[in-house]
Amino acid sequence: MALEVFHKDETLQMRRKLIGQSCRLFFSRDPVKIVRARGQYLYDENGMQYLDCISNVQHVGHCHPSLTQAAAAQMDLLNSNTRFLHDNIVLYADRLAATLPKKLCVFYFVNSGSEANDLALRLARQYTRHHDVVVLDHAYHGHLISLIDISPYKFRKLEGQKEWVHVAPLPDTYHGIYREDHPDPGQAYADTVKSLIDEAHKKGCKISSFFAESLPSVGGQIIFPTGYCKRVAEYVREAGGVYVADEIQTGFGRVGSHFWAFQLQGEDFCPDIVTMGKPIGNGHPIACVATTEEIAAAFTANGVEYFNTFGGNPVSCAIGLAVLDVIEKEDLRGNAVRVGGHLKQLLLQLQTKHPLIGDVRGVGLFIGMELVKDRASRKPATEEAAHLVRRLKEERIVMSTDGPWDSVIKFKPPMCFSIEDAERVCTCIDQILRDSISSNTDSFPSNIYYKLAFNEQFFFNSFNFR
Amino acid sequence: MALEVFHKDETLQMRRKLIGQSCRLFFSRDPVKIVRARGQYLYDENGMQYLDCISNVQHVGHCHPSLTQAAAAQMDLLNSNTRFLHDNIVLYADRLAATLPKKLCVFYFVNSGSEANDLALRLARQYTRHHDVVVLDHAYHGHLISLIDISPYKFRKLEGQKEWVHVAPLPDTYHGIYREDHPDPGQAYADTVKSLIDEAHKKGCKISSFFAESLPSVGGQIIFPTGYCKRVAEYVREAGGVYVADEIQTGFGRVGSHFWAFQLQGEDFCPDIVTMGKPIGNGHPIACVATTEEIAAAFTANGVEYFNTFGGNPVSCAIGLAVLDVIEKEDLRGNAVRVGGHLKQLLLQLQTKHPLIGDVRGVGLFIGMELVKDRASRKPATEEAAHLVRRLKEERIVMSTDGPWDSVIKFKPPMCFSIEDAERVCTCIDQILRDSISSNTDSFPSNIYYKLAFNEQFFFNSFNFR
Incomplete structure (x- = not known):
């Protein structure tokens, strides 16, 4: 070539x-x-x-030979869609499940992080029957119309803020309103989310979800203060909403000590929905949404099929599996x-x-x-x-x-x-x-x-x- | 394996x-x-x-060896993103341009037909500065939140019809309001779109676009009557909107006589935006939006980057090129x-x-x-x-x-x-x-x-x- x-x-x-x-x-x-x-x-x-x-x-790593081999082998055998039974999708979902807390055990495969976040928004709304979303300032969750709406980084330059979007301060202890000298910045920043929810409730708004990257990257490579996510999740759930952890930039072991960046917040914190993208296929277009049985059941209950033409196909899953293998084998x-x-x-x-x-x-x-x-x-x-x-x-x-x-x-x-x-x-x-x-x-x-x-x-x- | x-x-x-x-x-x-x-x-x-x-x-055809070979060769060399210069994306855009009328000469590469239609909607709105959309009854344009809104096939089972969506009758001469015995069903059905636009204008709505599959498939494998698209395009453009031809099911030579199904409507009809998906990569997740210089320029003028992580990567484009080669070589x-x-x-x-x-x-x-x-x-x-x-x-x-x-x-x-x-x-x-x-x-x-x-x-x- x-x-x-x-x-x-x-x-x-x-x-x-x-x-x-x-x-x-x-x-x-x-x-x-x-x-x-x-x-x-x-x-x-x-x-x-x-x-x-x-x-x-x-x-x-660029052009890892194991991935090329896995892709070519599966491309030569079969690339169909998820309406036919195939082992790769279940093998892959099973492997991903092993990296996650037990309650995150149902998977949807899509083609990009943006598609994953769009589906997460649908899942959250269907499950909660609420519409509004709380997001962090400066956040970016994708290029689709629905995601520009929940991405202050984009909507501030484009159509502006929708009435159903509520922007919480970025818990940035270097530049933000509470800094490294605060005795409990995790609690203090979580309380800003609580206040925002209370304000929304006063206006009659109902919160479907809190969306956040587990480590805000566009926001400036931010590390959440201790206890932040757990407290936010409590507040959001009290309001009838769910916690969506956007792991598109941060998942698959990038943080080293854990497979997912949200796990840095301790074992007593677990999101309701996790979205995965970018590194998942080492450049091959694949992405994923993991959620709970309850949320998946609510989505099924609407009686409408979710079909994603390419999502979860045998080749994409073969590549996803090979990525997991390399992460393990090469430590x-x-x-x-x-x-x-x-x-x-x-x-x-x-x-x-x-x-x-x-x-x-x-x-x-x-x-x-x-x-x-x-x-x-x-x-x-x-x-x-x-x-x-x-x-x-x-x-x-x-x-x-x-x-x-x-x-x-x-x-x-x-x-x-x-x-x-x-x-x-x-x-x-x-x-x-x-x-x-x-x-x-x-x-x-x-x-x-x-x-x-x-x-x-x-x-x-x-x-x-x- | x-x-x-x-x-x-x-x-x-x-x-x-x-x-x-x-x-x-x-x-x-x-x-x-x-x-x-x-x-x-x-x-x-x-x-x-x-x-x-x-x-x-x-x-x-399933598992065509040329595609496996093209994918593996490029995966072994490079898979990066479009922020680096690479020949594949320009080669591929150039090849696609050769299949289209001259005015459709600017391309955006994405990962799925749904992503393509979502971007088409953004392009149409940015260019026209209008918001509303006219769609055909029973249409399906994708699984994303923005596209369920313009897909009667989906929204009727889910959130219902938005006030900015206007549903025109499907020009189905077998079941529809004008049938095969009508002297000019193309004109008659186009006039239903004109009436819908007039109604919308009375309510103060402004039409950004008319979205239609060039041969409605979910609608029942419908062949548009002669003259329909040209007339509709005239009406839509008079209203300040653009014509979006969804070729996701129908493009890449499926109709045999032409490369694109919209070309069945004659050389004097040309859409303003064409979206491509499904067959484009023979199962590999790739999709595309083609549009005019004017529409692309309006999108650029908003000053905001459009970045699609996987879209237009060297591997996807290599596969896209190989698909075009096989279509030609195997006639x-x-x-x-x-x-x-x-x-x-x-x-x-x-x-x-x-x-x-x-x-x-x-x-x-x-x-x-x-x-x-x-x-x-x-x-x-x-x-x-x-x-x-x-x-x-x-x-x-x-x-x-x-x-x-x-x-x-x-x-x-x-x-x-x-x-x-x-x-x-x-x-x-x-x-x-x-x-x-x-x-x-x-x-x-x-x-x-x-x-x-x-x-x-x-x-x-x-x-x-x-």
Whole structure:
């Protein structure tokens, strides 16, 4: 198979003509053409290697041969739909069930995280007979019409907030209303959800569900304070609603210590619905909703079939099974603990040297490093984060930002990321931050420097990607 | 790879436990376990062969080796997302553009027909700045919340009709308000859309779009009367809306003579948006929206990125390209013309022998045979259609029904369906209909016979599958 059919310029020209421009490119002024990948490494058309720090979808590493083999073997045998009996779907559901608390034992297979969240919303509404939804500020739950409605990150830029959507503060102890010095931020943030529900009730609204990523990623790689989810779930259930844990970014062992990020909140917390996506098929379009027997029964009781043409087909399930096998066989959760822990330590060390680094947070291979103008005000260093991403690209390291101000450098690499990779990227960050300081000091007052370095076009396109 | 891990009974038991019961099985009282397939043939766990008359998703035939090879080769090289430049997506968009009128030249790749229709709705609304939608009665456009709203087939059983949805009569010249004896049913049915738009305007509603399958399938394998689409498009555009052609069931040469079913309406008709799905990847989850530069530009102008995690990835596009290659190399459109034409002739011959067959309609390998209690009243023969499907299953022919009364036997087989297959299925239908008549005549008054043969449970589950 040819690695390249067109010269990069021609590819870019065709892309601009043929593909909707709403579909953006990384580094739009000088986009990268990737033709090959393996593990945590990407290769451009000239054979240059890039270290990939952000492709959480390619969870077990790019182009893992076990997955190619599993896909090809099943493609050669059968790819049908779920109206015929097949072993793969039940084998796969059974394997997923083993990773979850017992009560999450009924599965629906779909094609994308967005489809999973849309179905979760249908399930929640059908079960509770309530309509309204509580979401976290800055949340992103998908690109579908129904999900833009429950994604403040999107609806603020588009149609605005619907009357049935209630936005709770992001429990961010670095920037939020309750910070790390609060005696019980978990309770305090949960109480904001309770207040929001009470307000909604006063208006006659009924809460169907609370939707939250188990670790808000677009929100800025946020780690929930202890006790938050359990308390929120209590409040939401008291209101007749259900707790939907969006594990699309965070599931499948990314946090290392646990298979699901919601499990970080302790064994006494269990969501009512869990949605899965991105890493589930290592890039193959598959996603899933797990729920309880009661919720599934309520959905069945409406008497209407749920049919998803491609969802749960034998090939998708074969790939899903192979991903689970690789996670286990290669101890990728162990690797996330070891490498993620080391990476976080290295970043904390950098924090002691560079005042720009305001916060380092994360768990396993889900880590955020937040840049600030100064540590007292915690004013987001947005331009500096963009500069760092651009400079890292020159060092052939693919990185991106997140958070409400795009000031959080986010690490969510393939799970085979190594100690050496972590050291390399931290060495580069150290050097870039040192260079920036010296060039700032030597020649530019800080804000002029950034005005020169980042025109709006670059700015708009070089980060802010989820 | 083992063909079977569990005994069929165990698979069924696990399925009932682990998979939401809203996901229904064909022939639920005695479901079929399929472990292998090739071309137009399915094989169960005992190696029994079934002729597949309904899997339009497996468009070029089940498990085509070219597709397995294309998928495996690309999976081994790279599977990333569309934020990196890659040749496959532009190659594929370019190939699709060549099948479409020139003005449909901008593409968005997604994972399912449902995702495509949801995006089409967003595009239409963004471009027109209008909200309301006109749809055809009995239409089905997908399982997402936004699409249930525009699918009378679903919303009538669920939340009911939204105030922004306007339902036009299905232009069905066999059952509808204007029939085959009308001098210009195309104009007459188009005028019903015009009236609906006028009514909507009186209420202050503004029409964003008219959504229709180019050949309504759930509606009963309907062929639009001549001139219908062109007139409707004129009316919709006069109202400031756009015409969305849902080609999810009907595209990619199924009609034989043309690549897209909307092209049956003549060269002077062109939709503003076309959505593609099901056959596009022969079972691999991929789908697409094609639109004009103007509509794409309006969508870009909102300043918000459209990112679809899996959509347009190099593997999906490689498979899409391989499907196009097979359609061409194996002249599957020619085959659809030849075999579809022969099949339709055979069914018309059966119609002369069996009063139960009220209508035979279709084009290429998209054919409906409607069963009626009697030809004068055209009363749908729902139970008889279910009986025929069940008996065909005993003959190892997989068939299904469609239409508002599930009285239409629908043919939409893999495009490699042969003359021999067509003859076999027609011989079986002939025999079954003859047997039914004789058993009816000999022992049962017609309605008692059917009451005995079909209890509600069988009924509910043996057809009505889209």
